[in-house]
Amino acid sequence: MDLALFGKLLGRWLWPESCAHCLRDIKEESRGGLCRNCFHKETSPIHRPFCLSCGSPLSGSRPECPPCRGKKRACRPIVALYAYRDAAVSAIRAFKYLGHQRAALELGSAMGGRFADYPEISDFEAAVPMPLHWRRLRERGYNQAELLARGLFRETGLPIVHALRRSRRTMPLVSLTREERKEAVSDAFEPALPADAIHGRRFLLIDDVATSTASLEECARTLRRAGAAAVGAYVLARQF
Ligand SMILES: [Zn+2]
Ligand SMILES: [Zn+2]
Numbered sequence: 340m341d342l343a344l345f346g347k348l349l350g351r352w353l354w355p356e357s358c359a360h361c362l363r364d365i366k367e368e369s370r371g372g373l374c375r376n377c378f379h380k381e382t383s384p385i386h387r388p389f390c391l392s393c394g395s396p397l398s399g400s401r402p403e404c405p406p407c408r409g410k411k412r413a414c415r416p417i418v419a420l421y422a423y424r425d426a427a428v429s430a431i432r433a434f435k436y437l438g439h440q441r442a443a444l445e446l447g448s449a450m451g452g453r454f455a456d457y458p459e460i461s462d463f464e465a466a467v468p469m470p471l472h473w474r475r476l477r478e479r480g481y482n483q484a485e486l487l488a489r490g491l492f493r494e495t496g497l498p499i500v501h502a503l504r505r506s507r508r509t510m511p512l513v514s515l516t517r518e519e520r521k522e523a524v525s526d527a528f529e530p531a532l533p534a535d536a537i538h539g540r541r542f543l544l545i546d547d548v549a550t551s552t553a554s555l556e557e558c559a560r561t562l563r564r565a566g567a568a569a570v571g572a573y574v575l576a577r578q579f
Contacts, residue, residue, distance in 0.1 A: 359433035359442065360426040371449060372433040372442030373426050381426035385419050385577065391459060393552050394419040394577045414544065414552065414559030414570050416459045419577030420450050423548055427576045431547050435483050443483045443547075446575055447490020450545075454495050460571050463543035465500040466491055469558065470528065472508040487575060488545040502542060503558055504531040520553035528558050530565045538566035549574045 357364050358374035360381055370378045388397040392407035394417035401408070421427040434443035454460070468484035476482055488499045506529045515523060530537055544558055549572070559570035 360429035371430045371446040372439045377426040383422040391416040413563050414555045414572050417572045418457050419574045421576045423576040423578035443486035444490040447487035448494050451491040451494025463541045466497045466545050467502045467542045469546040470504050472505040484546050502532050503528050520551045524553050524557040528561045539568050541569040544572040546574045548576050550578045
């Protein structure tokens with residue numbers, strides 16, 4: 340094989356050929372599987388104020404959105420970098436379904452780059468990637484939440500701890516009502532560490548998309564029951 344062809348194949352392996360959102364060839368530096376333009380202009384960062392309980396943007400000055408007011412949450416705060424729309428959707432599809440693992444690492448780094456902007460999550464001791472069921476892990480070959488956590492670690496040094504595992508496989512929650520989602524994830528997780536490794540510690544759950552907060556809440560409940568002092572979440576994107 341000649342060197343030019345080898346270089347091209349290597350390049351194609353390392354960088355997806357085209358932007359996951361606009362599909363144009365990526366000629367310059369890319370990030371998260373996106374061209375520079377889509378990464379900077381076609382994503383929708385969630386700005387303050389946002390609801391500390393669920394991560395949704397807020398219009399008023401109160402710290403929580405109307406549905407969250409007065410509710411006690413096991414997972415708090417939930418911070419999301421982007422709204423789940425536009426280029427964030429394309430990037431997440433690319434690393435979740437098209438195997439672009441490098442995109443997930445880079446977006447984890449992007450989460451790390453913004454970490455200092457969120458003092459609410461600065462005192463968590465360890466990142467806990469949302470676990471995949473072992474069968475899905477085997478199908479996909481990697482856990483995208485773990486790749487995000489690794490990218491986050493690169494920027495912040497926040498250690499990764501696999502504190503949870505799935506005790507059973509759950510159906511996709513997208514089409515379910517709020518109550519059905521709660522039911523679907525009930526007891527779906529269990530601690531993956533001995534009690535003394537969880538007791539008194541502060542864990543930050545990491546995930547790609549929070550559609551409802553049912554899975555994050557169930558994970559947090561599982562860790563809190565095992566003695567965790569606090570559980571929050573930092574997700575790449577929040578769907579409203
Ligand atoms: Zn693009
Ligand atoms: Zn809320």
